[in-house]
Amino acid sequence: MLAGVAQAMSIAAPWDGQPQWWLQILSLAVIAWSIAATPNWKPAAMRAWAFGTAWLVGTWWWLFISMHTYGGLAAPLAAMAVLGLAAFLSLYCALAGAVIRGLHSGNRGIDALLFACVWLAAELLRVTLFTGFPWGEGGYAHVDGPLAFLAPYVGVHGITLVAAWLACLLAQLAMAMPAPRWTGWVAPGLAVAVIAAGNLVAVPADGATTQPKLTVALLQGNIPQDEKFESGSGIPLALEWYGVQLRDTKASLTVAPETAIPMLPQQLPEGYLDAVTQRFSKGDQAALVGIPLGSFRDGYTNSALAFKAGAQPYRYDKHHLVPFGEFIPPLFKWFVQMMSIPLGDFNRGSLTQPSFEWQGQRIAPNICYEDLFGEELGVRFAQPESAPTIFANVSNIGWFGDSTAIDQHLQISRMRSLEFQRPMLRATNTGATVIIDHRGRVTHSLARMTRGVLTGEVDGRTHITPYAAWVSQLGLWPFWLLALGMTGLAAWRRRVTGG
Incomplete structure (x- = not known):
């Protein structure tokens, strides 16, 4: 739950209002580690639900102001409404936790991709179901961070996906401490190298109009x-x-x-x-x-x-x-x-x-x-x-x-x-x-x-931008297909290997 509160703070820190990209990845790594450390899917779902509830309450606490201060709703009812909304929408997190733990394979590469894709699917559910209420998505914490260069290509949802993948890699490294094998550093090292290169070379076209300002x-x-x-x-x-x-x-x-x-x-x-x-x-x-x-x-x-x-x-x-x-x-x-x-x-x-x-x-x-x-x-x-x-x-x-x-x-x-x-x-x-x-x-x-x-x-x-070009034609379907495809692949592999 403390990690959930940290996730909320990462989007706009209460001390200066600025996004904290590192805190978003770190707090998500905690829940990735916590899910992996559970014996089966049931406690994993409960931990993910607790994380999500604390995260969303910490993000939307100000709904209390609109309902109580300006809406005239009694304070206990307003507080219960904020908590109830967060608890309900955190069921998507609970579902993600159950699927991630239930399809855990022990293969670090597959498990990291599975965590990222399933976590993104939970966010997509929050974007779409019941008209959607995606306020507080983790990707917004990266508007000033090293993943911001991805925005013109894959948008905030793509950044959420990559951030979740990095968080899971970080959790895997932490679980392998104090002496992880050198192979454990390959994926994180490559990720850091690719992100660094992207920030150095990714300069999208300017596209200024010919009109005066x-x-x-x-x-x-x-x-x-x-x-x-x-x-x-x-x-x-x-x-x-x-x-x-x-x-x-x-x-x-x-x-x-x-x-x-x-x-x-x-x-x-x-x-x-x-x-x-x-x-x-x-x-x-x-x-x-x-x-x-x-x-x-x-x-x-x-x-x-x-x-x-x-x-x-x-x-x-x-x-x-x-x-x-x-x-x-x-x-x-x-x-x-x-x-x-x-x-x-x-x-x-x-x-x-x-x-x-x-x-x-x-x-x-x-x-x-x-x-x-x-x-x-x-x-x-x-x-x-x-x-x-x-x-x-x-x-x-x-x-x-x-x-x-x-x-x-x-x-x-x-x-x-x-x-x-x-x-x-x-x-x-x-x-x-x-x-x-x-x-x-x-x-x-x-x-x-x-x-x-x-x-x-x-x-x-x-x-x-590339993102504008494809999202205008395909909407969110590429993300859905990626999430569902990775989940299906993990389920098939688990069935074949019997693990």
């Missing part, structure tokens, strides 16, 4: 979450502050966060949205603004509207909704009714919505935790001629207070920039409002939990 202004309103949807405080503050910034902006593109305008268009003061539309109806400035849309009859969407001269407002509707926050899973309506969270059930937008075209750039919005699903963003790269040149994430992490959720989400966005070699604009309510370049580096940032405007320049990219 885009000047941007990212708005961070820092509207208190417990006031954000209150008619006597947060709503008038948001309408006034964002209205002034949109009126006075001088940047080519201004981006306001998720639900920056916290009311439906028909609820807004008369002429408010018309004034925003008119402001950008001429000239060389545009804006992308988060706003809920819809009606009681047609349903609601968590959306973003973009305004520019000579065109009707562009609309993007969030596709991947947050369970409980944006849609109510079957049989759980009673649970949501215990919390005072507004706008709790939305319609989904299409997966293949077009980008917002502006000044030679194709800007692809994504809302809140949609950028956790790189394979879904990758669908937009199926046609290279219409692929995004810039990502724009609009979020409101205010639900989770001044917590590590802000830092974790930043690392997730940085990984997307690495995978697709696209800059990412992040406009948030409370942080992290930043500009990320196509190499995953934060070039401009605004202090979290403050109200302000971040200005800078961004340079779009057109190159299609």
Whole structure:
């Protein structure tokens, strides 16, 4: 369980918010060693489940803030909900532990590959089942590490696979101490050599556009979450502050966060949205603004509207909704009714919505935790001629207070920039409002939990990375086939050898 907590800390350390790639591998090595040390699959499953539960609670503890502080759910129930979600999703870890121990062969090379593939399969289950909740995947700890060079080729899931393989090799070395045979060092030595070579020679194509750099202004309103949807405080503050910034902006593109305008268009003061539309109806400035849309009859969407001269407002509707926050899973309506969270059930937008075209750039919005699903963003790269040149994430992490959720989400966005070699604009309510370049580096940032405007320049990219090319066509199937194929091979070998 201590190793599970360390795994959680590796993604965004509580002391500085930065990823700790070495801690991710080390903590995973502990569970690899612990599984191998068990007599059979049953205790292996229990140990993996305990590891996973501690890991996920340590990662998502801030869900307690959204449910208790802002949702009004009683503290014991909120704590039980966080623990229950983690315990349930850790069943995938338990299944992985059982399979890894059950198919253990004693051959170090095969066992290391088996551990990596089965552990990845557990993560893929977390990505896909019940709409998916992959927050905290181990691969995100490597956004600054020596495995980061793999991102444009195999994405975060491929990095998770390689990290798990390295962790198992490390565990095998530890189990062979104090005097492992020299052959035990061959695989780890080759792995280190290949990774070192990859960092030296892997310089992906730049793919800069021929267009001038885009000047941007990212708005961070820092509207208190417990006031954000209150008619006597947060709503008038948001309408006034964002209205002034949109009126006075001088940047080519201004981006306001998720639900920056916290009311439906028909609820807004008369002429408010018309004034925003008119402001950008001429000239060389545009804006992308988060706003809920819809009606009681047609349903609601968590959306973003973009305004520019000579065109009707562009609309993007969030596709991947947050369970409980944006849609109510079957049989759980009673649970949501215990919390005072507004706008709790939305319609989904299409997966293949077009980008917002502006000044030679194709800007692809994504809302809140949609950028956790790189394979879904990758669908937009199926046609290279219409692929995004810039990502724009609009979020409101205010639900989770001044917590590590802000830092974790930043690392997730940085990984997307690495995978697709696209800059990412992040406009948030409370942080992290930043500009990320196509190499995953934060070039401009605004202090979290403050109200302000971040200005800078961004340079779009057109190159299609290998990861974007294959994930846009095949999705996650290559990873599934690898995981299932390795598991089948290990099962067949165990049956043939009788071991």
